[in-house]
Amino acid sequence: MSWNVHLIFNLFFVGLALTSILMLSPSKTANIIQTDRKKRWFYISSNIIFSTIIIIALFLSSEKIMRYENPFIRRFPKHPxxxxxxxxxxxxxxxxxxxxxxxxxxxxxxxxxxxxxxxxxxxxxxxxxxxxxxxxxxxxxxxxxxxxxxxxxxxxxxxxxxxxxxxxxxxxxxxxxxxxxxxxxxxxxxxxxxxxxxxxxxxxxxxxxxxxxxxxxxxxxxxxxxxxxxxxxxxxxxxxxxxxxxxxxxxxxxxxxxxxxxxxxxxxxxxxxxxxxxxxxxxxxxxxxxxxxxxxxxxxxxxxxxxxxxxxxxxxxxxxxxxxxxxxxxxxxxxxxxxxxxxxxxxxxxxxxxxxxxxxxxxxxxxxxxxxxxxxxxxxxxxxxxxxxxxxxxxxx
Known part of the structure; x- marks a missing residue:
């Protein structure tokens, strides 16, 4: 699985999970999420933003290591x-x-x-x-x-x-x-x-x-x-x-x-x-x-x-x-x-x-x-x- 395919795969299932959470009625989620709809949106958005920042930071860090501080790991992209x-x-x-x-x-x-x-x-x-x-x-x-x-x-x-x-x-x-x-x-x-x-x-x-x-x-x-x-x-x-x-x-x-x-x-x-x-x-x-x-x-x-x-x-x-x-x-x-x-x-x-x-x-x-x-x-x-x-x-x- 290529990097692009992997990204699309993960985004698709994250989207499905997010849709499922939002579709649940408050009565069914009372024991799981003790908050109203606005707070649920806040928590979901915060998690998405926080996770995105972490992924970007890890990517930039790994890119710097590969380009300038390489531990002799070659990068082989698909068919250059x-x-x-x-x-x-x-x-x-x-x-x-x-x-x-x-x-x-x-x-x-x-x-x-x-x-x-x-x-x-x-x-x-x-x-x-x-x-x-x-x-x-x-x-x-x-x-x-x-x-x-x-x-x-x-x-x-x-x-x-x-x-x-x-x-x-x-x-x-x-x-x-x-x-x-x-x-x-x-x-x-x-x-x-x-x-x-x-x-x-x-x-x-x-x-x-x-x-x-x-x-x-x-x-x-x-x-x-x-x-x-x-x-x-x-x-x-x-x-x-x-x-x-x-x-x-x-x-x-x-x-x-x-x-x-x-x-x-x-x-x-x-x-x-x-x-x-x-x-x-x-x-x-x-x-x-x-x-x-x-x-x-x-x-x-x-x-x-x-x-x-x-x-x-x-x-x-x-x-x-x-x-x-x-x-x-x-x-x-x-x-x-x-x-x-x-x-x-x-x-x-x-x-x-x-x-x-x-x-x-x-x-x-x-x-x-x-x-x-x-x-x-x-x-x-x-x-x-x-x-x-x-x-x-x-x-x-």
Whole structure:
């Protein structure tokens, strides 16, 4: 029984009881209610008002606990998403490069200069080849990002970032003066937020590269908080949202994410609802402390993330209270957070396609897209989620 049905059920029988009391004649109720009709109305009204106040207070209290002081109890509303289509991609080397109003773009690790565009309406696929003279640049780990009307060809091991227009898919401009980086998200054609290993003892640090400024790179070494070694314990995922013009960095191994502005300043840090406050990793030092590696498998807390305007979607790998093994065997769990209110909203099950592993997710105001093995799952957002995204638009208007 849903919350709404439960409320209607209770109201119906309370109404029946109230009607029965009022229909009884005073002679029949003389031994039960020693008062006149006006007093009976007063007692009934007082009880209704008092009970309503108590229920509202309990609801507000429980809502505050769930959103801000969560004891790791997930809230699963009824079907926030519904499966729309499954597309066979044939290969498992795809990742999400970005989206625009009409299409979703997939990059391919095996064929880095090729993009697959999928129409949001028709679900038709289109193959696109980026025009670029790759002989001049020795790429080893290329990633593509789509931002608005532009695309970006990036490799932090070179390091290099090339950009061009989606109108001709030609990489015409190279950003110069870039440092080596391990993660990067373009903000515009001259500005990139990135993560480098330039901190003390090669620790991770987040900074802003701006080709029009001098110096071109500005780091904020206080953004990523070291717990063990500053490398593995600060590893995570970097995302950028064009609509809100902010970046989100989510740690892999602890229950924390940070929100960053376009000048690499911290807006705030917040926690995911699980209880893993410290990264559970073991680091081994090799070759006279010149190399480091994980000496045991790390316990991942947050596996994959996506940001859509004011919402953060996190694929969690940690069991919550009262959750069954069957639920986790059949699905991936996605937790949703509101970045404006810094609160937990809800969770939902992203059901597995066969027994394939999830490798990436992206969310638009209408759909959630998930790559599982060689398949692309497309899921339509229902009103419960869409209204949370649209709440940002209503505030702006």
């Amino acid at each position: 998403i519904v499966q729309d289509t499954i597309i066979d991609l044939k290969f498992n080397s795809y990742y999400f490069a970005g989206s625009d109003r009409e299409k979703i773009y997939l990059g391919n690790y095996s064929n880095p200069l090729h993009i697959t565009a999928i129409s949001k309406k028709t679900k038709n696929k289109e193959s696109i080849k980026i025009i670029f003279d790759s002989k001049k640049t020795l790429f080893s780990s290329v990633k593509i990002r789509i931002r608005d009307s532009s695309f970006y060809l990036m490799d932090g091991t070179v390091p290099a970032v090339f950009t061009g227009s989606k109108s001709n898919w030609k990489a015409e401009k190279q950003l110069t003066g870039l440092p080596y980086f391990t993660l990067a998200e373009p903000i515009n054609q001259t500005k990139i937020i990135l993560r480098s290993s330039n901190g003390r003892n090669a620790e991770h640090s987040i900074g802003i590269f701006n080709e029009t400024k001098s110096p071109k790179i500005k780091y904020n070494s206080s953004l990523l908080q070291k717990q063990i070694d500053g490398i593995f314990d600060t590893d995570g995922m970097l995302l950028f949202d064009e609509k809100t013009n902010r970046a989100v960095y989510t740690y892999y191994y602890r229950n924390e994410y940070i929100v960053i502005d376009t000048n690499a300043n911290l807006e705030y840090s917040a926690n995911t609802i699980d209880t893993t406050t410290k990264a559970k990793i073991k680091v081994a030092h090799l070759k006279n402390n010149t190399e480091r590696k994980l000496s045991a498998p790390a316990i991942t807390v947050n596996a994959y993330t996506a940001v859509c305007e004011n919402l953060l979607f996190v694929n969690s790998t940690v069991f919550g209270r009262f959750e069954s093994d069957k639920l986790w065997e059949q699905s991936f769990i996605i937790d949703v957070y509101n970045l404006d209110t810094k609160s937990y909203l809800m969770s939902f099950s992203l059901y597995k396609i066969g027994n394939k592993k999830l490798s990436s997710i992206i969310v638009t105001p209408e759909y959630l897209y998930a790559i599982m093995g060689t398949d692309l799952g497309i899921y339509r957002l229902r009103d419960l989620l869409k209204n949370e995204i649209n709440s940002l638009k209503s505030k702006e208007n």
